[in-house]
Amino acid sequence: xxxxxxxxxxxxxxxxxxxxxxxxxxxxxxxxxxxxxxxxxxxxxxxxxxxxxxxxxxxxxxxxxxxxxxxxxxxxxxxxxxxxxxxxxxxxxxxxxxxxxxxxxxxxxxxxxxxxxxxxxxxxxxxxxxxxxxxxxxxxxxxxxxxxxxxxxx
Ligand code: FES
Ligand code: FES
Numbered sequence: 184x185x186x187x188x189x190x191x192x193x194x195x196x197x198x199x200x201x202x203x204x205x206x207x208x209x210x211x212x213x214x215x216x217x218x219x220x221x222x223x224x225x226x227x228x229x230x231x232x233x234x235x236x237x238x239x240x241x242x243x244x245x246x247x248x249x250x251x252x253x254x255x256x257x258x259x260x261x262x263x264x265x266x267x268x269x270x271x272x273x274x275x276x277x278x279x280x281x282x283x284x285x286x287x288x289x290x291x292x293x294x295x296x297x298x299x300x301x302x303x304x305x306x307x308x309x310x311x312x313x314x315x316x317x318x319x320x321x322x323x324x325x326x327x328x329x330x331x332x333x334x335x336x337x
Contacts, residue, residue, distance in 0.1 A: 189253050191216070192260030200247045206240075207231045209247035210257060218258040218288050222317070229316030232289035233257050239296040241315070258288035261295070271295055271333040278337075280329035282320035290316050294330045303334050 188197040191214060198213045210216045210233065222228035224243050231242045234256040261269045268276065271291055281287045290313070297304055297312040304312070309330045310323070318326065331337050 185248055187248055187251050189250050189255055191255045192257060196255075198247075202246065202248055204247045205243050206233070206235075206245040206247045206250050206255075207242035209250075210242060210255070213247070216257050216259050220285055220288055222285065222289075222319075227315075227317065228286070228289070229293060229313075230286055230289040232292040232316065234292060234296065237296075237299075239293055256292075258291060261291060269295075271298065271329070274329040274333035275326070278325050278329040278332050280322065280325045282318075282322045286316060286318040286320075290318070290326055294326075294333070298330070298334055303336060304330065306331065 184199045185202055187200055188195065196214055198209060200209055207219055207221055210219050219233055219242060220230035221243060222230035226241050226244045229241060232239055233242045235250055235253050261272055271294060275281055275287065275291065293313060293316050301308060306327055309327050328337065
């Protein structure tokens with residue numbers, strides 16, 4: 184077992200993990216942050232997307248020990264301290280950008296990085312950015328609308 188320490192959603196987090204433990208397992212099982220989902224475990228679906236040091240990462244592709252000392256943000260860290268939804272989360276709600284909701288945490292985390300880097304993306308840029316996120320309910324149209332709404336383009 185190996186000791187790891189990182190910052191998750193602005194708070195210190197630590198644990199004893201096996202070197203083979205994935206970051207998504209540490210977040211879900213070690214820290215109880217089950218908003219980060221596992222849809223495939225083979226780095227295809229994007230349901231496990233989180234931010235590590237500001238970069239979008241599929242947390243099933245990274246070992247927990249690789250996040251030693253990192254700043255990690257999960258979907259639980261998106262809402263305000265008072266529980267209010269982030270502008271992007273609110274746009275998902277307003278535009279009905281989800282059906283079953285399984286893909287939604289990953290979609291939100293992915294689109295958040297797009298909007299940070301490109302505050303007014305085109306529809307084509309949004310669709311291109313979501314290449315690594317699969318929605319099994321095929322609700323892409325309203326997800327794209329949510330990103331357009333959050334960037335003030337609807
Ligand atoms: S669970 Fe990580 S990409 Fe699907
Ligand atoms: S809303 Fe069901 S998988 Fe996307």
